Amino acid sequence: MAFEDQRTTVYKVDPAHPESETLPTLRTEELLLNMGPQHPSTHGVLKVILELEGERLVKSTPVLGFLHRGVEKLAEDGTYHQFIPHTDRLDYVCAMYNNFAYCRAVEKLMNITVPDRAEYLRTIVAEVQRIIGHQFWLGTQALDIGAMTVFFYCFRDREILLDWFDELCGARLTTSWYRIGGVERDFTASLLDKLKQFLDYFPPKIDEYIVFLETNRIWVARTKGVAVISAEDAVSFGLSGPTLRGSGVDYDLRKAEPYSAYPKCEFSVPLGKNGDTYDRYWIRVQELYESVKIIRQCLEQMQDGPIMAEVPSVTMPPKERVFTNLESMIQHFKLFSQGFDAPPGEIYCGTEAHKGELGFYIVSVGGGKPYRLKIRAPSFIHMGAFDYMSRGYMIADAITLFGTYDIVMGECDR
């Protein structure tokens, strides 16, 4: 056993029935139960081998890799631009944020400064994506542990934003809207209108979600005090995002290493106290309010300007120039046939996605393709703490645990 955990012994005697210790000894044995890979609450194809003592979890072994597609190997075969669509398929619930994290990493490698307006557009869309991600999480985790209504309400409001994405970039889920050095296209007047309407519409709906869940005694009983992890353990396991902040650790990359337009916006980072599922839920709901605040501020501050950095050797020329201007066409052709020449070196760039720290570690030896690209996927690292966090809880709490991390297997298995 890797880490000795005292919690396993706590439940040997049922606290409600201390006399159970004096009962005549019965034959007991540990039960091995396979959960998944096809289980509705595992959010994809995840298998966990549970060792049970009665209904208590003694040990759980996650079996990952059912959705492994070798994305890191694929990255070595394409140019830097060509990898952007692959990042959509990592965390397919929140494609925009993956694009964002990857483009930031390449910009750091190439030392590109993104124009102001593009930074604001990026921040707005990233926060819209955060709202979608948290809505998705709120709905599905409540559904997993039996609270069904909030699922429909979350998905109704999520649909508005997905349609908004559809109008923005032509896709609802696999967006690929971010580009190295900027964004693909600007907001139209209709998009701005719709977003402003949504910002007025949405905050009362969050209150509604809260009422649905917090007046549900079963849901509260199944989240409060479940999947507790202390601050030290959470840090040692490398957890990030709401899963880490639920334990009261103040680590949000938007504040710790401010990027894009976040330093120009005022927002707070909610922190939990107990490190249980309920605190993580509370943080995510508070972040919905904060995201609305950030988007409002960005819309107010945003000025007109270019949406793409002018670095002809790296950034894509605008489409209208490609069709009218010879130099732009040559540039376009060169970028897509050979890619751009990256300087030799290595960088790591982490971005605060709604699940946690999504990082890209890129090693370049020059040339148009990355020599090695490593994805720091929060879902994968959260699964590392699954065994530790599950010990001593009931088997039904394993479902709460899947939910509490907000895992998406596309990102976990890569």
Place this chain on the structure above:
Amino acid sequence: MSLPYVISQLQDAFPVGLTKIVEWRGELAVTVPRERLHEVAQFLHDDPAMDFDYIVHVSSVDWPDDDERFEVVYEFYSIKKRQRIRLKTRTPESDCIVDSLTDLWKGADFMEREVYDMMGIRFRNHPDLRRILMPDDYTEGYPLRKDFPLRGKGWRDTFEFLDETAR
């Protein structure tokens, strides 16, 4: 905490034994021989002036032309001091093993398993070194090594084409 401070602290603690210190794009990368990896990591983790308590990722790079072929990369972060550091070490192919850091950072468990799975680097004192993403019974090597083919193993080229027109 600034980068020069981290560098000077490291050099004070290890006057010999740091192979290379590189600063690029505002990031610090320290290379150590693999015998000293655990020692340096322990210093980074335990020393109150360093306090790198958060493990960011464990990665590996394959350099097939070098004598010490594989590079293991650890990245740490100090939540209190808001500082990043990258710790690297090299290992030859013939004796492909480095010390595990699972006793310092619990999260290193899964990350090191992934490195083992993808690159075939073994970790001494790792509690549960098994494949993690590939199937347990996978015998065709380690996918992220450079000698693992990028576009299939060529068995597709051996397919016999049926001549449809001959019928």
